[in-house]
Amino acid sequence: MRELPEVETIRRALDKESSGKKVKTAEVLGPMSAFPHHPNKKHLAHKLEGAKITGVSRKGLTILVALDTDDVMVVDLASGGSIFKTTPKEPLAKETLLVVAFTQGGQLRFVDASSTATISVVSSDDLMAQYPGLGSLGLDPVETPVSWILFAEMLRGRKAKLKAFLTDQTTLAGLGEVYADEILFTSGLRPDRVASSLTTQEIRRLYRSLVETLHDAIKYRGTALEGDGYADIYGKPGEYQDHLKVHGREKEACRRCRVPIVKVRYGSSFTYLCEQCQV
């Protein structure tokens, strides 16, 4: 899954590379299931062609490309979507959903090998009605720096286990399996600890770890896991996978205490932890 650091890495570069550019042509190539708000491909192409991109923002894991037509292009990269800045000469990947060419030259290609990503252009007034999930998102820990006191308030009285707390999009927007595991390891807390059971010192550790892990992951342009095809818009894979401490490291030595990392079933997925370092 693309999580906050990967989506934010893409958003920043996309904003830098496409703001102020005008769409010359939009070639819609993927299956219609990738374009849920459009009756046909022409409908989507017409909404993009001639429009100028005015800025790129993010709500949780959704990328919002603002257009000067008062429409917004809504891109959900889901578990395997990518966006690449290319030239027309480069060979077209067969999983390409959309190619946007600019009047100033250059292209953006939206690619998805996972068949989960979606793209739509909707009126900005309709955005919340068309995407109600965007309205129920919790705090964005990168967009809106949270004070640790407010964070402590969020944990108070919560019966959820810590991993569920961190990955609940209505509490904190943007965290998934990878970063929740990493944050819990760095803060020395078990994923199955109940949120409301934390001491003040543990809350401070969890808070610091949340902020530091996300900023570090963005600094390294996100995590490219085997087979997930993640790269930034220049085609360069992220590098945070080299810095992961527990996620995907089953049976490897803990970087802190050398005891092997364990992988345990957690709901419908897995969680990685060090039984010795996390209490």
Ligand SMILES: [Zn+2]
């Ligand atoms: Zn350890």
